[in-house]
Amino acid sequence: KQEVTQIPAALSVPEGENLVLNCSFTDSAIYNLQWFRQDPGKGLTSLLLIQSSQREQTSGRLNASLDKSSGRSTLYIAASQPGDSATYLCAVGTGANNLFFGTGTRLTVIP
Amino acid sequence: DTAVSQTPKYLVTQMGNDKSIKCEQNLGHDTMYWYKQDSKKFLKIMFSYNNKELIINETVPNRFSPKSPDKAHLNLHINSLELGDSAVYFCASSNVGQSLFLSSYEQYFGPGTRLTVT
Numbered sequence: 001k002q003e004v005t006q007i008p009a010a011l012s013v014p015e016g017e018n019l020v021l022n023c024s025f026t027d028s029a030i031y032n033l034q035w036f037r038q039d040p041g042k043g044l045t046s047l048l049l050i051q052s053s054q055r056e057q058t059s060g061r062l063n064a065s066l067d068k069s070s071g072r073s074t075l076y077i078a079a080s081q082p083g084d085s086a087t088y089l090c091a092v093g094t095g096a097n098n099l100f101f102g103t104g105t106r107l108t109v110i111p
Numbered sequence: 112d113t114a115v116s117q118t119p120k121y122l123v124t125q126m127g128n129d130k131s132i133k134c135e136q137n138l139g140h141d142t143m144y145w146y147k148q149d150s151k152k153f154l155k156i157m158f159s160y161n162n163k164e165l166i167i168n169e170t171v172p173n174r175f176s177p178k179s180p181d182k183a184h185l186n187l188h189i190n191s192l193e194l195g196d197s198a199v200y201f202c203a204s205s206n207v208g209q210s211l212f213l214s215s216y217e218q219y220f221g222p223g224t225r226l227t228v229t
Contacts, residue, residue, distance in 0.1 A: 034217065043201060044154075044220040089154065091218075099144075099218060101154040 002027045004092050006102035013080055014110050021075040021105045023090030028068050032093040035064050035075050037086045038104070044089065048075070080109045114138050115221035117202050123227045124192055132187045132224045134202030142166075143185035144203040144218065145177060154201070160185050161207055192228045199223045 003026045013019050023033070032051050036044040048057045048064040050073070056065040063076040077084060087106045091099040115136045124130050136143060144159040158177040159166055165177065174190045189196060202221040 036220075043222040044203075046217055046219060049217045087152070091154075098156055098159070099146075100156075103151075103153055 002030075002092055002094055002100040004090060004100050004102035006088075006090055006105050008105060009103065010106040010108075012108040012110060015080060015082060017080050017109075018076070018078050019080055019107070021077070021088050021090075021107070023073040023075070023102055025071045025073075025092045025100070027094070028071050030068065030092050030094060033064075033066055033073050034091045034093065034099065035062075035073075036089040036091060038089060039086045047088075077107075080107075082109045082111045085109050115202055115204055115219050117200075117221040117224050119224060120222065121225050121227075123229065125229055126192055126194060128192050129188070129190045130192060130226070131189070132200055132202075132226070134185050134187070134221055135183055136202075136204040136219070136221075137183065138204055138206075138219060140204035140206045140219075141182060142205050142207040143179065144205075145185065145187050146201040146203060146220075148199040148201060148223070150198070157200075158185075158187075189226075194228050197226055197228045199225050 005024050007022045030052055034049045035047045037047055038044050048059055050057045050066045061078040066073045085108050087104045089104045090102040093099055118133045142161040145157040146154050147157055148154045157171045160179045176188045179185045201223045203218045205218040
């Protein structure tokens with residue numbers, strides 16, 4: 001059964017710092033990996049989707065990498081801003097487009 | 112312009128009641144999902160529907176039943192509500208296409224429905 005772990009569970013950084021969020025999964029037979037952002041009391045916003053055949057995806061200050069063989073993905077956020085404060089969720093897509101979610105990393109960017 | 116919408120946003124009800132949560136997507140997607148986020152913020156899939164067929168059914172009590180009147184809607188009916196059903200329920204949609212096992216499409220989530228059972 002697929003298990004997804006995110007480390008750290010919480011992270012506080014000063015504004016302007018670059019940071020990396022980690023995601024690991026136990027079964028490398030995946031179709032895709034998706035990073036989401038969740039603000040308190042809100043829904044999920046999709047940030048990046050990496051197909052299983054890809055190594056990375058970029059959107060603005062965000063860069064996500066995927067290493068299927070080692071069961072790892074990272075989300076790199078450049079020049080962090082207070083508005084980046086949220087919980088970041090990693091989700092692994094398996095057959096039939098099922099998504100297995102990690103437990104999330106709660107990010108606080110301090111002005 | 113909301114892509115995936117859910118109603119109601121909040122639902123407070125007593126144990127034993129039957130309730131429904133509605134979900135609509137205007138993205139033209141062919142697959143819709145229901146997820147449950149528990150008090151520890153862990154998200155887990157409950158159901159997905161593709162072209163009116165149930166294709167995933169995780170270990171969810173049969174008190175929960177998804178109903179899809181058409182491709183744009185997937186409603187969640189819950190019978191005999193229990194305290195443990197209290198959670199936030201999210202609807203999502205994606206475009207899977209003809210072959211489910213070649214799916215690599217992005218899922219879009221609704222804003223969630225916070226259900227509180229007293």
